[in-house]
Amino acid sequence: MARLYEPDSIAVSAAHWIDGEIVEAGGASATRLEVVRPSDGKVHAQLPLADADTVDRAVLAARRAAPAWAALKPRERGRLLIRFGELVSAHAEEIGRLESVVSSRVQAEAGPIDVGTAAEYLRFYGEYCDKLEGTITASGREAFSLVAREPHGVVAIITPWNFPVILSTWKVAPALAAGNTVVLKPSEMTPFSMVRIAQLAIEAGIPAGVFNVVQGDGPVTGKALTTHPDVDYVTFTGSSQVGGRIMADIGASGIKPVALELGGKGAQLVFADCGPLDTVADHVTWGVTRNAGQLCYAGSRLVVHEAIADELVERVRTRMLALRPGATWDDATTLAPIISRKQVERMTGIVERALAAGAECLTGGEAFEQEGGQFFAPTMLAGVRPGMEACDEEIFGPVLTVETFADEEEGIALARAGRYGLSASVFSRDIERALAASRRLDAGTVWVNRWGRTAEMMTAPFGGFGRSGFGKEAGRQGIEGFSRQKAIWIDFAKTPDLAHSNDPRA
Structure with missing residues (x-):
């Protein structure tokens, strides 16, 4: 075998990315987790664990950035995402090494396939930004009824260790395209590649605070993120057991929509x-x-x-x-x-x-x-x-x-x-x-x-039934889940027809 790179030479930023900058601190607790290379069992870095205060900082950054990002013209948002995808593609070798050094993904696939697919997702959903349309519904001549699509707001994304770049970007890309801002928690076992990708978002012109990354485990960081009152939507990929716990945590802390892509036994x-x-x-x-x-x-x-x-x-x-x-x-x-x-x-x-x-x-x-x-x-x-x-x-x-x-x-x-x-x-x-x-x-x-x-299957939805969860990734359905629908009824009649209203208060 020939080495494609020397693992000890891979420098990493074991930190959070919040509001457009590296945040080294792990919060008040300053707890750190070991990131181990599965290929040789060596510790590659110490990862700061984001406590509730650090998560709050990231969520508030996303909340501040949300109104301007949602108000951006769809075609302009699309141009930024396409540029983002091109930058990711240009850095495929570098990102692939950040991915493969501490994961199970071999470099021969991680760079050209995984990162290449991630870049394509960003371009694909960049092209979708101005095609997420509302509808006009049937009404009489004295009224006008429409259904508008709006972003949820702040989206929490939690992804696993097995395909870190692909599984993160196929959530991040449609979430941003639909006008949401994002706080991503990658797996604590494979944390490095998405921080670098988030840095490239800034280079692409995406404003600070739109795409944030917090590091940590599920019980502390993940729970603080999914139960945060300023998070509007949660999407998770991982085991069915953890998906069940996330649903329970959300139900106990307040109601918000959630999408789960869970296990399989194909x-x-x-x-x-x-x-x-x-x-x-x-x-x-x-x-x-x-x-x-x-x-x-x-x-x-x-x-x-x-x-x-x-x-x-x-x-x-x-x-x-x-x-x-x-x-x-x-x-x-x-x-x-x-x-x-x-x-x-x-x-x-x-x-x-x-x-x-x-x-x-x-x-x-x-x-x-x-x-x-x-x-x-x-x-x-x-x-x-x-x-x-x-x-x-x-x-x-x-x-x-x-x-x-x-x-x-x-x-x-x-x-x-x-x-x-x-x-x-x-x-x-x-x-x-x-x-x-x-x-x-x-x-x-x-x-x-x-x-x-x-790669061509990104045009088709992916997601399971039963114990494999609910919600769809990829395709048109993948971006539709990151928007909510609002019905707007405009009445032109000078005298509203309350007699035929279905509202019991009429």
Whole structure:
């Protein structure tokens, strides 16, 4: 392997970004968190934890900036966001290193793919600024009725560690495009890249206070942000458990709208007429090993027709064995490290309990250490069925469960099982079968004859059902969620017609 950069050479700004400037202090408590590199286990920096006072400072900065940003002409706001996207694109290598050095994202993808996608989201929603239209509703000649779209105001954004730049910008971009100001809390494990991106917003001409970043954990910083009385809207991506706690905190502190993009347990439903098995095996393997399976829409359940199961499983196994573990800064790495020892212990426990319950390990099944980094061998578990933890719960690692079926109804029933509903895949060359199965699966996104998103899919909404949350990211729906609708009724009649009013007070 060749190193793409030396990790010790990556200087970071372990600080908050508030009202257009670096804020080093962690607040009155001055608590600091260690940011550990998962590739080698070394501490890269100490992160200041934003307490309630620091969060309040960021929220008030966003509140002060909100009226002028919302009042800006949409096309001018769009030009600023497009310029912002161009600057992010120009700094892709630098931002990618800030991302990959402390995350599970390999530099070969983090710079060109992750940061490139983030820049495209900013440009995409910059072009949307003057296309978020209201409507005129039907009324008689003596009245005029319209529905206007307005920004919520101050938006709190909380994002996870697995794809920090992508998952942050696909919220930040539409929030800003709709006229909101933002306070972002990235994961405390991957905090650096978004501070640099926020600095570029100022270079693009976006006013100070419009885009702020606070650092810290969920219990202190996250809770202070989501329950702040001056935050008007909350959007979160992360685990279903944390999403539930955020809803409870908001409900206890005051009512405000919230959008949650949570966990998943995606089925890859493969019919016997799926086409070339090598192509299907590529998708199935990539669906559970990309980023070492640390993604919410991982295709972690293979539901395959028994006639082709053995052959497909062997092809997937061969591909899993060919993956090469390594540091995120090494150019030949194809199996990323696991973000933390805690995550390794969790997935190890799930696999061990599955084996104790009668599952069969077809390959992998254990964690290992390499040059100080934590890894988990790509794993396939056969003999699992709905009701088993390994089959029902999100593992968030490179672990694929294998279930077989004899007929179409059984296959769809297996793919539908479970409480998650984020994404799924269907493989069949019979378009009628594929479409019929797609309509019957409980998933917010269904891919046919492929797994995973592409850059072009930013035009389509993404979000789940059930335990996978609610609200949509990307597409037109992604920006509509960051606005609220106001009905305005203008009455031209000299004498209002109160007799036909539905208002009981009339």
